[in-house]
Amino acid sequence: xxxxxxxxxxxxxxxxxxxxxxxxxxxxxxxxxxxxxxxxxxxxxxxxxxxxxxxxxxxxxxxxxxxxxxxxxxxxxxxxxxxxxxxxxxxxxxxxxxxxxxxxxxxxxxxxxxxxxxxxxxxxxxxxxxxxxxxxxxxxxxxxxxxxxxxxxxxxxxxxxxxxxxxxxxxxxxxxxxxxxxxxxxxxxxxxxxxxxxxxxxxxxxxxxxxxxxxxxxxxxxxxxxxxxxxxxxxxxxxxxxxxxxxxxxxxxxxxxxxxxxxxxxxxxxxxxxxxxxxxxxxxxxxxxxxxxxxxxxxxxxxxxxxxxxxxxxxxxxxxxxxxxxxxxxxxxxx
Amino acid sequence: xxxxxxxxxxxxxxxxxxxxxxxxxxxxxxxxxxxxxxxxxxxxxxxxxxxxxxxxxxxxxxxxxxxxxxxxxxxxxxxxxxxxxxxxxxxxxxxxxxxxxxxxxxxxxxxxxxxxxxxxxxxxxxxxxxxxxxxxxxxxxxxxxxxxxxxxxxxxxxxxxxxxxxxxxxxxxxxxxxxxxxxxxxxxxxxxxxxxxxxxxxxxxxxxxxxxxxxxxxxxxxxxxxxxxxxxxxxxxxxxxxxxxxxxxxxxxxxxxxxxxxxxxxxxxxxxxxxxxxxxxxxxxxxxxxxxxxxxxxxxxxxxxxxxxxxxxxxxxxxxxxxxxxxxxxxxxxx
DNA sequence: AATGATGGGTGACGTATGTCAATATCATAT
DNA sequence: ATATGATATTGACATACGTCACCCATCATT
Numbered sequence: 258x259x260x261x262x263x264x265x266x267x268x269x270x271x272x273x274x275x276x277x278x279x280x281x282x283x284x285x286x287x288x289x290x291x292x293x294x295x296x297x298x299x300x301x302x303x304x305x306x307x308x309x310x311x312x313x314x315x316x317x318x319x320x321x322x323x324x325x326x327x328x329x330x331x332x333x334x335x336x337x338x339x340x341x342x343x344x345x346x347x348x349x350x351x352x353x354x355x356x357x358x359x360x361x362x363x364x365x366x367x368x369x370x371x372x373x374x375x376x377x378x379x380x381x382x383x384x385x386x387x388x389x390x391x392x393x394x395x396x397x398x399x400x401x402x403x404x405x406x407x408x409x410x411x412x413x414x415x416x417x418x419x420x421x422x423x424x425x426x427x428x429x430x431x432x433x434x435x436x437x438x439x440x441x442x443x444x445x446x447x448x449x450x451x452x453x454x455x456x457x458x459x460x461x462x463x464x465x466x467x468x469x470x471x472x473x474x475x476x477x478x479x480x481x482x483x484x485x486x487x488x489x490x491x492x493x494x495x496x497x498x499x500x501x502x503x504x505x506x507x508x509x510x511x512x513x514x515x516x517x518x519x520x521x522x523x524x525x526x527x528x529x530x531x532x533x534x535x536x537x538x539x540x541x542x543x544x545x546x547x548x549x550x551x552x553x554x555x556x557x558x559x560x561x562x563x564x565x566x567x568x569x570x571x572x573x574x575x576x577x578x579x580x581x582x583x584x585x586x587x588x589x590x591x592x
Numbered sequence: 593x594x595x596x597x598x599x600x601x602x603x604x605x606x607x608x609x610x611x612x613x614x615x616x617x618x619x620x621x622x623x624x625x626x627x628x629x630x631x632x633x634x635x636x637x638x639x640x641x642x643x644x645x646x647x648x649x650x651x652x653x654x655x656x657x658x659x660x661x662x663x664x665x666x667x668x669x670x671x672x673x674x675x676x677x678x679x680x681x682x683x684x685x686x687x688x689x690x691x692x693x694x695x696x697x698x699x700x701x702x703x704x705x706x707x708x709x710x711x712x713x714x715x716x717x718x719x720x721x722x723x724x725x726x727x728x729x730x731x732x733x734x735x736x737x738x739x740x741x742x743x744x745x746x747x748x749x750x751x752x753x754x755x756x757x758x759x760x761x762x763x764x765x766x767x768x769x770x771x772x773x774x775x776x777x778x779x780x781x782x783x784x785x786x787x788x789x790x791x792x793x794x795x796x797x798x799x800x801x802x803x804x805x806x807x808x809x810x811x812x813x814x815x816x817x818x819x820x821x822x823x824x825x826x827x828x829x830x831x832x833x834x835x836x837x838x839x840x841x842x843x844x845x846x847x848x849x850x851x852x853x854x855x856x857x858x859x860x861x862x863x864x865x866x867x868x869x870x871x872x873x874x875x876x877x878x879x880x881x882x883x884x885x886x887x888x889x890x891x892x893x894x895x896x897x898x899x900x901x902x903x904x905x906x907x908x909x910x911x912x913x914x915x916x917x918x919x920x921x922x923x924x925x926x927x
Numbered sequence: 928a929a930t931g932a933t934g935g936g937t938g939a940c941g942t943a944t945g946t947c948a949a950t951a952t953c954a955t956a957t
Numbered sequence: 958a959t960a961t962g963a964t965a966t967t968g969a970c971a972t973a974c975g976t977c978a979c980c981c982a983t984c985a986t987t
Contacts, residue, residue, distance in 0.1 A: 279670050279910060284689045287667070290660050291703055292693040295943065302691045306967050311945065323662045325625050331657050332622070335614050354619045356637045358627040368626055575614060630973070641937050646975065 285310055286317035321401050329372045341571070341578055344585040345560075348569040353551075355575040362552050362574050367394025370549035370572040374477065377545055377570075378435065380404050383472050385412040385535065386428045387513040389479025390488060391549045393422035396430035407437030410469050412476060412540075413514045414446025414533040416494040423492070431477075442466055444533050446494065451530035458533070470535045473543045478513040478568075480550040482558040487511075495528075502526045510558025512548065512567050513540065519557060521565025545570060551577035560584045620645055621652035656736050664707045676906070676913055679920040680895075683904040688886075690910040697887050697909050702729025705884035705907040709812065712880055712905075713770065715739050718807050720747040720870065721763045722848040724814025725823060726884045728757035731765035742772030745804050747811060747875075748849045749781025749868040751829040758827070766812075777801055779868050781829070786865035793868070805870045808878045813848040813903075815885040817893040822846075830863075837861045845893030847883065847902050848875065854892060856900025880905060886912035895919045 281303075288294045289310075296314070300307040317323050329351065332338065338350040351373055353365045374395065378384060386392065386409055409432035415424045425441055432439030444463050448454050457463050481487050483504055489495045489511060508516040508524040514534030516524040523537065540546070548568030550559060553576070560581045562568060573581070616638075623629045624645075631649070635642040652658050664686065667673065673685040686708055688700045709730065713719060721727065721744055744767035750759045760776055767774030779798050783789050792798050816822050818839055824830045824846060843851040843859040849869030851859040858872065875881070883903030885894060888911075895916045897903060908916070 279672060279687065279689055280666075283662075283666055283670065286662055287689060287704075288692055290662055291707075292695075292700065294693055297943075307944085308946090308967055308969095309965080312966080315945090317662075321663065322666050323660055325658055325660045327618075327621055327625055327652075327658045328656065331615075331618055335618065337614060352614065354614055354622060357623055358629055360627075365627065369622075372626075632973075642974085643937055643976090644935080647936080650975090 282313050282317045282320070283322055285313040286323045289314055290323050324400065327372070329369075329376050332369070337575065337578055337582070341582050344582055345563040345571075346566075347563055347571050349571070350578070351570075351572045352578045353574045361394075363391040363550075364394040364398075366549055366551050366572055366574055367391050367396075368398045370395040370477075370547065371399040373547060373570065373572055374475075375400055375402065377475060377547070378402070378404065378407065379474070380406045382437075382474050383408045383410060383469065384431070384435075384437070385410050385470055385473040385476035385540075385543065386424075386431055387412045387476070387478035388415075388422055388424040388427045389481065389550070390422050391479045391551075392427045392477060393430070395477070395549055396427055396434060399431060399434040401434055401436070403436045405436055405438075407435055408440055408469065409435060409437050410440040410466070410473070411442040412470060412478065412535050414442050414444055416446055416492065420492045422488070440466065440469060442533070446533055447528070448531050448533065451527075454531050454533060463533075467535065467539075471539050471542075475545040475547065476513065476540065476543045477547045477549070480510060480512045480548055480555060480558050480562050480568075482510055482554050483508060483516075484554055486554060499526075499528055502528070509561050510555075512562055515540070515567070517561055517565045517567070519561045519564075521561050521563070521567070523565075541566065547572065549573075553577070553580075556580040556584070617648050617652045617655065618657055620648040621658045624649055625658050659735065662707065664704075664711050667704070672910065672913055672917070676917050679917055680898040680906075681901075682898055682906050684906070685913070686905075686907045687913045688909045696729075698726040698885075699729040699733075701884055701886050701907055701909055702726050702731075703733045705730040705812075705882065706734040708882065708905065708907055709810075710735055710737065712810060712882070713737070713739065713742065714809070715741045717772075717809050718743045718745060718804065719766070719770075719772070720745050720805055720808040720811035720875075720878065721759075721766055722747045722811070722813035723750075723757055723759040723762045724816065724885070725757050726814045726886075727762045727812060728765070730812070730884055731762055731769065734766060734769040736769055736771070738771045740771055740773075742770055743775055743804065744770060744772050745775040745801070745808070746777040747805060747813065747870050749777050749779055751781055751827065755827045757823070775801065775804060777868070781868055782863070783866050783868065786862075789866050789868060798868075802870065802874075806874050806877075810880040810882065811848070811875065811878045812882045812884070815845060815847045815883055815890060815893050815897050815903075817845055817889050818843060818851075819889055821889060834861075834863055837863070845890075845896050847897055850875070850902070852896055852900045852902070854896045854899075856896050856898070856902070858900075876901060882907065884908075888912070888915075891915040891919070 285299055288299050289296065296307045296310045300310045332351050333349050335352060338352050341350045351369050353369050357365055384407060409428055411424050411428045413424055428441060429439045444457050448457065481489055483500055489500060490497060503516045503524055503526055506524045506526060507518040509519045510517055514532060515537055518524050546568045547570040548562065549572045551573035556577055559573065559577065620634055623634050624631065631642045631645045635645045667686050668684050670687060673687050676685045686704050688704050692700050719742060744763055746759050746763045748759055763776060764774045779792050783792065816824055818835055824835060825832060838851045838859055838861055841859045841861060842853040844854045845852055849867060850872055853859050881903045882905040883897065884907045886908035891912055894908065894912065
């Protein structure tokens, strides 16, 4: 159902000097949420039906004229989150409860990630965005901000073919919500040889892109394991032989272009020389690096990712958080 | 019964509640407001009564863990507000609907003023605060912010005797809500002679205070007319002869220490030489000057205040807004 | 051990809110 | 003008919410 923000019928009667001289949606929202009038009362005073008042309020919520927000700082202050911070050295950690609605856990984590991002992003932010199901979910639940001074830049190149959480989609989705400039990477994610990579990296347009990425103050990325269901394959971004090669070298996870082993150490194969992405040292120099992800299959990958210091802000779910904590501290399961 | 015993038994290990391994208040709030579970569902999943869930949610709201906020920018974008901006030259204008709950209009305006202030104040703000019923109302509805870097400074000195909206009360109330430093003026508002004023102004402590005020980025003040009911008298801040003197010189209103005539021009009497307040030119140099006030008796005072350029942000009510607009533009009443 | 005060938890009830299909109104094309 | 599709409004119904008096553990006092 499409919601359109428009002054409705009443504005047309302005000559009548009816009660709705001010915007009906906002007026209803103000009276209801700020002054505590009942829908009945509002309806009575304006001479309209209560159902209409309800509709006005609905519209106000849809348009974002009123919003309920939960204090994200308190979620970061939860015991489990604090424990995880201490054990892993990550700066901040946000956790969705194990019990919740029946949506996939990635969507639930995405929603919390969106709240975290809304808090962190500034009017001048350069936000580097990777891709993944969770990042995509985040982009969809992000509130409409109005930050025209921001740049939302794609961190990693794309593979051929579209899938429902491609780098371009994630980036542009977020840019739309944030109201910022969308900067896509104008190059393939993986090329045929190291020479081509060098050539491309030297192209002004591409070099400029990586220069922009160096100026990121925030990055946002998912994390994936290298098991059967990994979206690296599902998305067509990589093939089984390539993954097998990384696995053979000890890799257990992947974030934003980098493979790492269970201690978080870089794992490189010849692919890395053909893979266009933000240099690892640039990535690690970004002050706020938000990783969103969770689920049973990702536990080892997340633990390793944290050891590698890729993220300093983690958004995950309770079950995963406990499991990750357990790999750092045997007694942690009891908490 | 057996069920409860078991629950309590389990709960005792870890703080308070195991089903709520995370904080119950926050968890309930998250599930309800963010994930859209019904109170019933939350109750069922945690094995508690729905009434308890309701209580948890209530607590979350009381604690400010969740908050509903209405987009103040849109209130400023209302037609009437825009018209008023254009007609009067004020930069921003916010208007509460004529129809509302049965609280006094000052309280309703105060609530909107609070929302405006919450949006404008920054972590490093120096906020100059005058006094009045509306400013007091504003302070009471202000949300708890956590801005320890702010200073909330009293703009005008105080008279003897306490009343329920004294400068000290307004200032300290706001400082508590904002979480900032409260800086009261350590001098009487009105002294016996110009010499005493000069002497005091030269006192390091007092001079320091006025220096701080020069650094204000925001001021917040009410406006009063000089009629019978004016709080200048009611508060004991001034006496009828003093007011009569100002009236005789053409004064129609007062803000934050300054009298002005109906064109907004300064009106001075010998009192001004004995009145400790922020120098007018310093006041007018503050980038954001928020005036809160409304009601039938204040129409002329507000119009004059705007002509004098004292405020560049006005928060008032619809009825007053229309009346003020009419004094600037005859046709305005029709809008 | 008995007593009283405290406070969170609860069931049951009345009310406010949310839903939906039917109806009225408007904007545009014919 | 009139038809037509789109949108706004409504009454009636179903449900979720908020309130309140009561209950039962807990803890301090006698």
